[in-house]
Amino acid sequence: MNNELNATHDPKLRSWVASANEAGCDFPIQNLPFxxxxxxxxxxxxxxxxxIGDQVLDLKATGLVHTDDMNVLMAKxxxxxxxxxxxxxxxxxxxxxxAPEWAKALLAQSAAEMTVPCRIGDYTDxxxxxxxxxxVGKQFxxxxxxxxxxxxxxxxxxxxxxxxxxxxxRFKRPQGQTKAPxxxxxxxxxxxxxxxxxxxxxxxxxxxxxxxxIAIAEAEAHLFGVTLLNDWSARDIQAWExxxxxxxxxxxxxxxxxxx
Amino acid sequence: MNNELNATHDPKLRSWVASANEAGCDFPIQNLPFxxxxxxxxxxxxxxxxxIGDQVLDLKATGLVHTDDMNVLMAKxxxxxxxxxxxxxxxxxxxxxxAPEWAKALLAQSAAEMTVPCRIGDYTDxxxxxxxxxxVGKQFxxxxxxxxxxxxxxxxxxxxxxxxxxxxxRFKRPQGQTKAPxxxxxxxxxxxxxxxxxxxxxxxxxxxxxxxxIAIAEAEAHLFGVTLLNDWSARDIQAWExxxxxxxxxxxxxxxxxxx
Numbered sequence: 204m205n206n207e208l209n210a211t212h213d214p215k216l217r218s219w220v221a222s223a224n225e226a227g228c229d230f231p232i233q234n235l236p237f238x239x240x241x242x243x244x245x246x247x248x249x250x251x252x253x254x255i256g257d258q259v260l261d262l263k264a265t266g267l268v269h270t271d272d273m274n275v276l277m278a279k280x281x282x283x284x285x286x287x288x289x290x291x292x293x294x295x296x297x298x299x300x301x302a303p304e305w306a307k308a309l310l311a312q313s314a315a316e317m318t319v320p321c322r323i324g325d326y327t328d329x330x331x332x333x334x335x336x337x338x339v340g341k342q343f344x345x346x347x348x349x350x351x352x353x354x355x356x357x358x359x360x361x362x363x364x365x366x367x368x369x370x371x372x373r374f375k376r377p378q379g380q381t382k383a384p385x386x387x388x389x390x391x392x393x394x395x396x397x398x399x400x401x402x403x404x405x406x407x408x409x410x411x412x413x414x415x416x417i418a419i420a421e422a423e424a425h426l427f428g429v430t431l432l433n434d435w436s437a438r439d440i441q442a443w444e445x446x447x448x449x450x451x452x453x454x455x456x457x458x459x460x461x462x463x
Numbered sequence: 464m465n466n467e468l469n470a471t472h473d474p475k476l477r478s479w480v481a482s483a484n485e486a487g488c489d490f491p492i493q494n495l496p497f498x499x500x501x502x503x504x505x506x507x508x509x510x511x512x513x514x515i516g517d518q519v520l521d522l523k524a525t526g527l528v529h530t531d532d533m534n535v536l537m538a539k540x541x542x543x544x545x546x547x548x549x550x551x552x553x554x555x556x557x558x559x560x561x562a563p564e565w566a567k568a569l570l571a572q573s574a575a576e577m578t579v580p581c582r583i584g585d586y587t588d589x590x591x592x593x594x595x596x597x598x599v600g601k602q603f604x605x606x607x608x609x610x611x612x613x614x615x616x617x618x619x620x621x622x623x624x625x626x627x628x629x630x631x632x633r634f635k636r637p638q639g640q641t642k643a644p645x646x647x648x649x650x651x652x653x654x655x656x657x658x659x660x661x662x663x664x665x666x667x668x669x670x671x672x673x674x675x676x677i678a679i680a681e682a683e684a685h686l687f688g689v690t691l692l693n694d695w696s697a698r699d700i701q702a703w704e705x706x707x708x709x710x711x712x713x714x715x716x717x718x719x720x721x722x723x
Contacts, residue, residue: 325625330708343707350706355649356640360708361621361715365585366673375674380616389615413626414635414716446610447603448590448620449709455621456674 209285211235211292218295219302220309222256230254232295235288236463237262237428239273243316251276252315254463255295259315264308265294265301273321277408277427284427317462319369320430321406326367326458328402328434329359335400343442363455370433370459377456379440394437394453404432404460431461469545471495471552478555479562480569482516490514495551496723497522497688499533503576511536512570514723515555519575524568525554525561533581537668537687544687577722579629580690581666586627586718588662588694589619595660603702623715630693630719637716639700654697654713664692664720691721 600608
């Protein structure tokens with residue numbers, strides 16, 4: 204963890220939430236990811252929380268935010284977001300005056316139901332690992348896995364936003380057309396080669412005007428957060444459908460995003 | 464025009480809006496498309512209107528709708544939508560009692576500014592014309608324009624929703640990488656082969672639960688309307704980037720939709 208980012212990443216920080224100080228904890232005080240949660244089974248509207256140890260801190264209950272809409276937080280300037288993070292860190296740190304009050308705003312993560320963290324407008328999947336591109340390329344083009352453009356231009360495609368869900372959810376095995384190399388015609392049925400790819404997701408908070416490029420040096424200011432993403436793929440359907448316009452039905456049945 | 468759909472398509476119908484009865488008019492009373500408009504230059508919120516002759520009828524002013532949000536109309540049942548259309552048709556027909564009141568709710572289309580008619584969640588572009596697919600395919604694969612899957616499976620890709628605009632708007636010529644067949648490396652610059660395709664757009668009003676198919680016989684009930692779409696393409700950028708994941712930067716700089 205890079206403690207040069209700012210004081211909230213200082214490895215020496217400890218929290219009054221005891222589980223956050225345990226070795227190997229995913230959510231020490233140096234890592235304070237946002238998510239949307241509600242008490243499991245409550246049917247309440249989802250609200251914004253921050254993971255700390257094995258707990259989730261209800262941000263509205265702390266008085267630090269006044270919305271349940273993550274996109275409202277995402278629309279804030281980088282400075283406002285850093286100020287919010289600093290306040291969350293200070294309130295969760297050992298010796299914080301807010302500890303007695305904020306302790307009431309904690310819910311065990313095991314008792315929380317999570318959802319997709321924000322409304323996603325567009326979703327682009329990039330093909331950025333040369334090792335992965337070579338491995339997958341061999342499945343479709345054994346003699347020619349890496350195409351000539353790969354090392355020059357970003358290779359990506361738009362995904363289907365409406366089928367993005369949250370990690371852990373169940374979905375149906377997709378059905379579709381496949382064609383065996385020796386078959387004269389394709390056949391229809393459930394995918395027999397369901398696959399997943401662990402990817403890194405970037406949540407872009409603030410866009411740009413259409414046609415106005417963002418300089419690389421300014422890119423980070425547009426980034427709200429990083430998540431994990433499972434890119435589910437029906438490889439047998441993909442192999443038959445993907446030329447010339449790319450993956451489509453083989454990918455759009457589900458993508459799942461980590462809740463934090 | 465199919466007058467068996469319902470009485471609003473009867474070719475004998477005439478409107479008290481005189482321009483709607485002129486030969487060759489795009490918007491006779493048999494064609495009552497929805498759009499979102501405001502008086503040009505007013506900066507007012509866009510509201511829902513229906514084209515009639517060379518005019519636009521403000522639907523909220525007629526008392527028939529109570530929203531400026533097309534997606535609210537789209538969420539109504541087919542029966543509710545048919546009832547609304549019948550009421551608009553009756554009010555615009557010759558001899559209608561509403562004529563004096565509704566005449567005040569008309570604005571000349573030449574004095575109206577139009578916008579994208581609704582919020583679009585996902586956008587899929589299908590490659591459904593065998594003649595077009597053969598013509599475009601020849602540009603990229605002269606010896607093999609139509610791939611083996613073409614006549615079997617829907618060939619499509621997801622487009623970028625955030626760059627869908629309204630017909631007539633201006634946008635910047637896209638820049639990107641291109642590679643001449645005889646060049647050792649690609650180069651960067653403005654597209655030299657900007658192209659457009661006239662397509663038919665279908666606005667799907669009501670979706671389905673993830674993984675639940677819609678039977679073909681039920682498809683029409685999910686359709687809200689039909690528009691024209693210009694699928695702008697930078698063919699030189701597309702030729703270099705499109706393998707293996709399909710068109711991306713070569714398409715996502717703009718798509719334009721007819722306002723009605």
